[in-house]
Amino acid sequence: MTGRTEAPARLVAGAVQRWAVFAGCLLVWQALTAYFDDTYFPTPVEIAGKMHELWFSGPASHLFLTTVAIENIVPSLGRLLAGWLIGGATGVTLGLVLGRSRAGLDYADAIINFGRALPAPALLPVFLVLFKIGTPVQLATIVFGVIWPVLLNTVQGAQSVEPVMVDTARVYGTSPTRLLVTVVLPASLPKIFSGMRIALGLSLVLMVISELVGATNGIGYQFQLASQSFDLSAVWAWIALVGILGNLLNWLFLVVENRALGRHRASVG
Amino acid sequence: MLLLGWEGFSRSGVIAREYFPPPSEVVVALVRMLGEREFLLDLVATLLAWLIAVGLAVLVAVPAGLLLGSIPPVRTAVGAVIEFLRPIPAIMWFPLFSVILMDGPETKIMLAAYAAAWPILFNIVYALGEVERGYIETARSFGLGRLAILLRVKLPDVVPFAITSLRIAATFALLVVVSTELVFGGDRGIGIYLIRYGEESGRLDIVLAGAVVAGVVGYLSNSVFSALQRKFVMWAPGEPR
Numbered sequence: 446m447t448g449r450t451e452a453p454a455r456l457v458a459g460a461v462q463r464w465a466v467f468a469g470c471l472l473v474w475q476a477l478t479a480y481f482d483d484t485y486f487p488t489p490v491e492i493a494g495k496m497h498e499l500w501f502s503g504p505a506s507h508l509f510l511t512t513v514a515i516e517n518i519v520p521s522l523g524r525l526l527a528g529w530l531i532g533g534a535t536g537v538t539l540g541l542v543l544g545r546s547r548a549g550l551d552y553a554d555a556i557i558n559f560g561r562a563l564p565a566p567a568l569l570p571v572f573l574v575l576f577k578i579g580t581p582v583q584l585a586t587i588v589f590g591v592i593w594p595v596l597l598n599t600v601q602g603a604q605s606v607e608p609v610m611v612d613t614a615r616v617y618g619t620s621p622t623r624l625l626v627t628v629v630l631p632a633s634l635p636k637i638f639s640g641m642r643i644a645l646g647l648s649l650v651l652m653v654i655s656e657l658v659g660a661t662n663g664i665g666y667q668f669q670l671a672s673q674s675f676d677l678s679a680v681w682a683w684i685a686l687v688g689i690l691g692n693l694l695n696w697l698f699l700v701v702e703n704r705a706l707g708r709h710r711a712s713v714g
Numbered sequence: 715m716l717l718l719g720w721e722g723f724s725r726s727g728v729i730a731r732e733y734f735p736p737p738s739e740v741v742v743a744l745v746r747m748l749g750e751r752e753f754l755l756d757l758v759a760t761l762l763a764w765l766i767a768v769g770l771a772v773l774v775a776v777p778a779g780l781l782l783g784s785i786p787p788v789r790t791a792v793g794a795v796i797e798f799l800r801p802i803p804a805i806m807w808f809p810l811f812s813v814i815l816m817d818g819p820e821t822k823i824m825l826a827a828y829a830a831a832w833p834i835l836f837n838i839v840y841a842l843g844e845v846e847r848g849y850i851e852t853a854r855s856f857g858l859g860r861l862a863i864l865l866r867v868k869l870p871d872v873v874p875f876a877i878t879s880l881r882i883a884a885t886f887a888l889l890v891v892v893s894t895e896l897v898f899g900g901d902r903g904i905g906i907y908l909i910r911y912g913e914e915s916g917r918l919d920i921v922l923a924g925a926v927v928a929g930v931v932g933y934l935s936n937s938v939f940s941a942l943q944r945k946f947v948m949w950a951p952g953e954p955r
Contacts, residue, residue: 462794466790466794562931563929563933564932567892567896567929570913571921574917649801654805657805658897669897677809680810687801694801
């Protein structure tokens with residue numbers, strides 16, 4: 446959260462330090478699991494071996510990816526990103542409009558407060574009845590979960606726009622839609638980005654949860670299969686994959702955010 | 715207004731009624747469920763599991779957060795591991811937790827407590843790093859020890875952040891309890907009720923009513939924490955990030 450303001454050199458030093466600690470923990474973990482030799486706690490080396498076997502032992506023509514990887518990880522990522530983008534776009538649009546309209550916000554307030562309090566997985570049975578098993582269940586769960594944090598952040602962003610900017614644009618006869626897109630949207634970007642980042646992490650969680658019950662492929666489905674057949678090293682491998690994906694997505698998002706907001710700051714300040 | 719529109723739209727028969735019941739039918743289902751012993755027992759089981767989980771998370775995460783936040787080297791060390799673990803949904807640890815704890819409500823409680831502990835820990839550690847240096851220097855010049863500074867200077871500053879984090883923690887815990895019930899079943903809980911009596915027989919009114927109950931529980935918990943926050947903000951205005 447404070448990362449944006451830190452100098453690059455400190456950022457690099459911090460990253461090196463973090464990775465060193467992380468590697469140290471892996472070593473300790475390896476030593477402990479090797480020493481106790483419990484079936485439920487395989488060593489990191491075994492897990493890495495399993496990960497390679499599960500996903501990267503495929504033919505060269507498929508970039509060494511296995512069918513398991515192509516038929517599960519790819520659709521999962523697709524659902525995650527599609528749900529995130531649809532929910533995000535809806536949240537931003539509604540948030541921009543509601544953030545500029547006192548009356549609209551008063552009307553929507555009750556629904557927003559109820560919607561964000563409702564844990565998205567509680568709607569899983571609803572979506573399962575409506576859509577049976579398949580991608581629509583994942584999309585619906587992710588979209589529902591993601592809308593609220595993005596919406597609330599966008600509203601906050603839109604409300605914080607300098608009145609002078611809005612008035613100036615009005616004086617020049619800018620239409621309300623144009624005003625939203627050219628003035629309010631850019632000024633709300635920092636808040637929108639922070640909402641979208643929360644939403645990205647949430648999408649990953651909701652993707653996995655909804656795939657545990659409502660899918661015939663995907664990371665969550667494969668994880669469930671592994672745990673039901675007591676293939677513990679596979680269970681660990683899928684957990685590790687989700688951890689890696691979560692960190693990767695977060696990092697990619699930060700890179701994009703820094704680019705976008707860097708330009709934004711230059712144009713505003 | 716929205717409810718009226720929904721009612722009208724659903725009764726108009728554009729979409730088959732079984733797929734889109736009007737709110738009046740959901741309300742009827744809800745009232746019937748609330749009068750049902752079976753459902754009430756499930757609801758109580760879920761609420762209890764949730765409350766215990768939040769309580770456990772507070773008991774562990776508050777002292778841990780204060781400790782980690784006060785010792786910078788430990789903070790960076792643990793930070794790396796926390797950062798890696800954070801994106802992993804708590805529910806994925808179910809197979810491992812259930813091995814250690816056996817099948818029963820203990821597993822879902824521990825999972826929910828685990829999920830709820832992170833936001834508390836993270837917010838307290840973060841808030842400790844943000845305490846005004848001047849306050850600490852002043853306290854030090856008055857001859858206060860480290861522990862006294864922690865309890866009397868830093869702690870009051872951290873409280874608003876801690877309350878916000880409690881709200882998030884409660885939300886996470888509820889999410890985990892309900893999802894664990896939905897996915898892995900168990901003896902009692904509203905997630906189990908919804909799968910057994912709603913999802914398996916395709917009763918949309920029941921599953922919607924269940925979602926409404928979960929929403930009301932979440933809404934009430936949010937309101938309680940917002941009220942607490944407003945009370946504390948009077949003497950410590952700190953809008954957490």
